[in-house]
Structures are given as C-alpha cells and as structure tokens.
Amino acid sequence: MARGNAATEHHVVSIAAPTADETVLVIGPGPGVGLAAVAERARTVIGVDPSREMLELSARRCAGAVDDGVVVLRHATAARTGAEDESVDVVLGVNNLHLWDDRAAAWSELRRVLRPSGRMVLSAHEKWLSVTRHELAAEVEAAGFTDVQTWTWQPPGPLAGLAVQLRAWRAG
Numbered sequence: 150m151a152r153g154n155a156a157t158e159h160h161v162v163s164i165a166a167p168t169a170d171e172t173v174l175v176i177g178p179g180p181g182v183g184l185a186a187v188a189e190r191a192r193t194v195i196g197v198d199p200s201r202e203m204l205e206l207s208a209r210r211c212a213g214a215v216d217d218g219v220v221v222l223r224h225a226t227a228a229r230t231g232a233e234d235e236s237v238d239v240v241l242g243v244n245n246l247h248l249w250d251d252r253a254a255a256w257s258e259l260r261r262v263l264r265p266s267g268r269m270v271l272s273a274h275e276k277w278l279s280v281t282r283h284e285l286a287a288e289v290e291a292a293g294f295t296d297v298q299t300w301t302w303q304p305p306g307p308l309a310g311l312a313v314q315l316r317a318w319r320a321g
C-alpha cells in the first residue's frame with residue numbers, strides 16, 4: 150500500500166501546501182507516507198485511523214517526528230477525529246473516503262475541526278467511490294464548504310487507477 154499510494158499522498162500534500170506554522174489533520178494515514186511528508190512541512194500533524202495495525206506502521210515510519218511531538222497519532226475516524234473545534238488549518242485524506250461509513254457525519258466533523266477558511270484536500274480511487282465527483286462536491290458544499298473544486302488525476306504506474314480529487318475551503 151505504501152508504495153502504490155505514495156505518489157498520490159505526495160501529490161495531495163503538494164496541492165495542500167501546508168506551511169511551517171500550520172496544524173494538519175490526516176485522515177486514514179495507513180502506513181504513514183503522507184504523514185511523513187507533511188511532518189517535513191507543518192508544525193503539527195495529527196493522524197487518525199481506526200486500524201491499530203496501521204497506526205503502528207505510521208508510528209514506525211514517523212518515529213522521529215512522533216518523539217519530537219510533531220506527529221500525533223490517534224485511534225479515531227473521519228467522523229470522530231477527537232480534535233478540538235476550529236483547531237486545524239488543513240485536512241488531508243488519501244484513498245479512504247470509500248471506507249467512511251457515514252460521509253455526512255464526516256463532513257460535519259471535518260467542518261467543525263477546521264478553522265474558518267481552513268482547507269481540505271482529498272483523493273479517492275474513482276472505481277471504489279459510490280458517488281460521482283460532482284455528487285461529492287455537492288455534499289461538501291451542502292456541509293458548509295466553499296469554492297469546492299474536483300478533478301481527476303492519473304497516478305503514475307501501469308496499474309494505477311484514476312483518482313478523484315477534491316479541494317474545498319471551510320466557509321467562514
């Protein structure tokens with residue numbers, strides 16, 4: 150998983166472009182490739198994942214940053230992150246949107262934890278999504294996000310499937 154999804158993780162981090170004074174919430178970091186990339190750029194990175202096995206892999210990959218307090222790992226989900234209200238600048242998520250069992254609850258939660266004007270960048274395998282990217286954008290807009298953009302992106306590699314990506318800002 151780490152190798153197959155790495156290009157997408159890096160692509161999403163480059164789109165979100167977190168800065169050294171920002172707090173980033175990574176949804177479903179899995180083995181932690183995106184977490185490690187964000188930890189090189191942001192002040193604090195919180196990774197939430199319901200899989201203890203994946204949290205362990207992330208902890209191993211980001212051991213130095215965990216020791217330094219830059220990376221914080223939490224047994225949690227997109228719909229219940231455990232983050233404070235308006236406490237994060239950026240939400241990122243790669244290849245786990247199709248696993249969220251209640252997307253409406255997740256949009257509400259992610260809006261709650263983002264600061265006003267905070268941004269969210271998500272990427273998902275198109276073939277595993279149960280909705281189109283336009284339906285996804287409409288959901289996100291209805292949940293209180295603005296300037297919602299979606300597009301498709303082809304990850305490198307002969308076997309990589311098309312990704313649906315989305316960027317939005319929390320309305321003020």
Ligand SMILES: C[S@@+](CC[C@H](N)C(=O)[O-])C[C@H]1O[C@@H](n2cnc3c(N)ncnc32)[C@H](O)[C@@H]1O
Pocket residue numbers: 150151154155158176177178179180181182183197198199200203225226227228242243244245248249250
């Ligand atoms: C296919 S892996 C992708 C991991 C990583 N983002 C990557 O691209 O390599 C999906 C990850 O999402 C996590 N996950 C599943 N349901 C979730 C949920 N409701 N909220 C947050 N993460 C979830 C899984 O435990 C797993 O670590």
